[in-house]
Amino acid sequence: MDAITPGPLAAELLDRDDLRRALIEHDFQAAFTLIKKYGGLSQNRIAAACTLTPGKVSTIISGSQRVTSFEVICRIADGLRIPGGLLGLAPRAWERPDRDQEGWSTPPIKGLPVDEVPWRPTATVELAVHLTRSDLVMDRRAITRAMTAAATTGAGLLDSLEGWLQPAAKATRSAIPGRLGTRDLEQLERTAQAFRRWDHQYGGGLRRKAVLGQLSEVSSALDEHQAPVIEQRLYSVMAHLAGTAATMAWDSGLQRRAQDYYRLALRAAHAAGDSAFGANVLAGMARQLLCHDRPQDALEIVRFAQEGARGAVGPRVRAMLHTREAWALSAMGRTSAFRRATAQAVEALAESPGAAEEPYWISYFDEAELAGVTGGRLLDLARRNARAHADAAADEIRGALARRGREAGRSHALDRIGLAECHFLMGDVTEAVAQTHRAVDAAHLTQSGRVREQLGVLYPYTVGHSASRPVREARDRIRELLAG
Numbered sequence: 001m002d003a004i005t006p007g008p009l010a011a012e013l014l015d016r017d018d019l020r021r022a023l024i025e026h027d028f029q030a031a032f033t034l035i036k037k038y039g040g041l042s043q044n045r046i047a048a049a050c051t052l053t054p055g056k057v058s059t060i061i062s063g064s065q066r067v068t069s070f071e072v073i074c075r076i077a078d079g080l081r082i083p084g085g086l087l088g089l090a091p092r093a094w095e096r097p098d099r100d101q102e103g104w105s106t107p108p109i110k111g112l113p114v115d116e117v118p119w120r121p122t123a124t125v126e127l128a129v130h131l132t133r134s135d136l137v138m139d140r141r142a143i144t145r146a147m148t149a150a151a152t153t154g155a156g157l158l159d160s161l162e163g164w165l166q167p168a169a170k171a172t173r174s175a176i177p178g179r180l181g182t183r184d185l186e187q188l189e190r191t192a193q194a195f196r197r198w199d200h201q202y203g204g205g206l207r208r209k210a211v212l213g214q215l216s217e218v219s220s221a222l223d224e225h226q227a228p229v230i231e232q233r234l235y236s237v238m239a240h241l242a243g244t245a246a247t248m249a250w251d252s253g254l255q256r257r258a259q260d261y262y263r264l265a266l267r268a269a270h271a272a273g274d275s276a277f278g279a280n281v282l283a284g285m286a287r288q289l290l291c292h293d294r295p296q297d298a299l300e301i302v303r304f305a306q307e308g309a310r311g312a313v314g315p316r317v318r319a320m321l322h323t324r325e326a327w328a329l330s331a332m333g334r335t336s337a338f339r340r341a342t343a344q345a346v347e348a349l350a351e352s353p354g355a356a357e358e359p360y361w362i363s364y365f366d367e368a369e370l371a372g373v374t375g376g377r378l379l380d381l382a383r384r385n386a387r388a389h390a391d392a393a394a395d396e397i398r399g400a401l402a403r404r405g406r407e408a409g410r411s412h413a414l415d416r417i418g419l420a421e422c423h424f425l426m427g428d429v430t431e432a433v434a435q436t437h438r439a440v441d442a443a444h445l446t447q448s449g450r451v452r453e454q455l456g457v458l459y460p461y462t463v464g465h466s467a468s469r470p471v472r473e474a475r476d477r478i479r480e481l482l483a484g
Helices: 017-024 028-039 043-050 054-062 070-080 121-136 140-148 154-165 182-202 207-222 228-251 255-272 275-290 295-308 315-331 335-350 367-382 386-403 410-426 429-443 449-463 469-483
Strands: none
Touching: 017 028, 028 043, 028 054, 043 054, 043 070, 070 449, 121 207, 121 228, 121 255, 154 255, 154 275, 154 295, 182 207, 182 228, 207 228, 228 255, 228 275, 228 449, 255 275, 275 295, 275 315, 295 315, 315 335, 315 367, 335 367, 367 386, 367 410, 386 410, 410 429, 410 449, 429 449, 429 469, 449 469
């Protein structure tokens, strides 16, 4: 079924009191049974409509498995055309009168310029123009398509990054004279820093368009013949803006677009001769892959960054790279190697002369960030063995919370969510509920898609305790926020 085909459930079936009660309570065992009995749908038809396997539907109907994933609940709503209000969701796209009557299919976005080795600065400008032009006019259908695209992984991705290790080619001079001066450039640099602070505090959302607009302006300036010093600093501004655009796109669910902007940021850093920021960009790419359960690919990219920036980065960047390495190792279940990489991160950070002595873009990586990242990785391990790691994860996350407050925005919200999950894993339901409420409060202050994804991870812990009123209230608050 496409997004505008009427659902298989008759209106009179959705009016049944017993089915409505089952849907409101998320009792899909009863709901699917009633749909089979009175709606005339087989298990296979239910499975196909909801993008589930027939076996999954069978285990739900038998009561062997409960539906706790927020994503699966949304798929059931959309597949069977169950109004969002019956499931505690926002009105679905197909319920809105302004939905696209032509469906959601859209032609693929045209390919990006082919990578060259060594990388040409002019090709970097062409890439920036292409990306910003297409993104600034991207409509709702194109955004929907982009959100479903997976990020490139593996050797193919690394092959396209090899140019970072090669000397930068000389730029071809434009015949159009540039008129940017030092004062103009300083204003652009301050703007890039402000956008980066926006991203750390609020995540993606409406601010992404402002970043893309500024990136487009910088691309236009680089299309002109600027003085060499101005040109180099402009490429640096482009790298910083593209890095921010990447994290904002990722935060908005645009995975392939995020990777495109990471590539642009890496190329621009290469053209600017800034291998330290290039390593930071590669770390961002690795983090994106880690959040999509691709630790081996992420580890290759981190080690590629460590090799390419050896001797060019300060202690904070080295520490950050070690935490990315530790993250990949923990995701692969290599506990001893994870602890060794984490210890190296602690040692490197201890060597830092202070945030003022290192680039502004790495100043966020301090003891609080290290504790938060370490706590998150211990939480990954606790999901496999709660007894061995949950207490340690909670201690690290509490340390992060003690060092940074609500002003940390997205990081503060992620810390709160992680701490709530730790307490659920430890069996301390009372404290878990209290932390869940604090997590939802923090999530309301940011537009971050990553925060909402992690709330979706927390949601299943609240379903198994449905008899408890406090847990039910916490669950309702998560559902209300995710449905908004």
